[in-house]
Amino acid sequence: MIPAAQFDTGRQRLFGLAYRLLGVADEAEAAVEDAYLSWERADRGATTHPELWLTKAVTRLCLDRLGAVRATRARDLGPWLPAPVLTTALGPLSTAEQRDSVSLALLVLLERRTPHERAVFVLRTAFGYRYRAIAEFLELSPGNCRQLYHRTTRHLANRGLSCQPDRAGRVRLAEQFLVAIKAGDLAGLEAILAQDVTVWADGVRRVATARTPVVGRDDVVPYLVAAFRKISAPVRFGLAEVNASTAILAAAGGTLLAVVAPEIDGGRIVGLRIVASPEKLLFVAHGLSARTGRVPVLDEERRRDC
Structure with missing residues (x-):
């Protein structure tokens, strides 16, 4: 059983992950809920790291959802934009990279990347996971994850990141x-x-x-x-x-x-x-x-x- 305080903090963090991967708040919330339901049914004695188990579950659920989520965007008129979210709902944002990773501008650019490129970039940049852990989440090799990350950062390098005031x-x-x-x-x-x-x-x-x-x-x-x-x-x-x-x-x-x-x-x-x-x-x-x-x-x- 996850303690209540840890549960609340972890849930907010997982929502921040799911939102970055999907750009749709209600779908992100649903992915987190499904992950916790899976956790309740899982053999929790087989893992000593609930955070990693839930992170992998949310990541996989989001990758499964991403195709369907993108298909609904044909209803939009004009350029697609993510659904905005109050900053307080997004979990820890202690670094400039974490704050930038939830900006509408970056989420629009990440929409142009493949699902795996997006996932590797988010897990590495916003959450600081090592390539070995990311590879476990995505069921890829660490070398492949490293290539996906560098490919994505190259595409984002010339996006003209502005210096936001306080x-x-x-x-x-x-x-x-x-x-x-x-x-x-x-x-x-x-x-x-x-x-x-x-x-x-x-x-x-x-x-x-x-x-x-x-x-x-x-x-x-x-x-x-x-x-x-x-x-x-x-x-x-x-x-x-x-x-x-x-x-x-x-x-x-x-x-x-x-x-x-x-x-x-x-x-x-x-x-x-x-x-x-x-x-x-x-x-x-x-x-x-x-x-x-x-x-x-x-x-x-x-x-x-x-």
């Missing part, structure tokens, strides 16, 4: 963005957006989002202003730590409408990933409700300034 800097820039977008302040938006800023928006048929990325400040600014003006219901905005960074929340009538994840470099926003698919927002909405009872909004003084 939390205070991220919050400040997000609040400046909200002030400008609510006021329709074109100059204010131009001041905080990089010249080559890109917007990716992931929605479904009933949610109006751009079908292709919007690239360049000259096109992004009018797109953002026009998108905000199309919203008929009163919208309340808030900030939350999502995928190890600061994200903007938009809610109306108690319903979460969108999570906007800025990517920052050199003090400016170089990318905005907008997740507006209702199904993908359920996990964040449930997490916020469990924590606060509602979707958090900016305090009254800041909302007046907006």
Whole structure:
């Protein structure tokens, strides 16, 4: 039997693993649940390392699920984005590599890798497993795992990893963005957006989002202003730590409408990933409700300034 405290910590860690492998929060949660059910049925006296047993089980379950999960993405309109997750749900994030490994930007890139490449990269980079352990999880040779890891890191080497500011800097820039977008302040938006800023928006048929990325400040600014003006219901905005960074929340009538994840470099926003698919927002909405009872909004003084 796993002690309760160890069970809770381990479950969060395993969810972080499954989420990195799948990019879908509810499927990641289901994989972890299935792994624990298997553990309950297993001959637990035959293993002295429950953590390793469960890690292998979750990894194998995720690899089995990945093909079916990817097939469902044909329903999405526009570029695919992962379902966002509150940072507190993702387990230990004590290193820069661990925080980067749950960013929406990296998860999108990992979606282009093979399942085994993705698994080796995640297990090695985010969890620090040696190749021998990874080989045991994946039923491959250590040499093969090493090759898969180096192949993946080469493909990711030129992705232009930005230097993210600290939390205070991220919050400040997000609040400046909200002030400008609510006021329709074109100059204010131009001041905080990089010249080559890109917007990716992931929605479904009933949610109006751009079908292709919007690239360049000259096109992004009018797109953002026009998108905000199309919203008929009163919208309340808030900030939350999502995928190890600061994200903007938009809610109306108690319903979460969108999570906007800025990517920052050199003090400016170089990318905005907008997740507006209702199904993908359920996990964040449930997490916020469990924590606060509602979707958090900016305090009254800041909302007046907006």
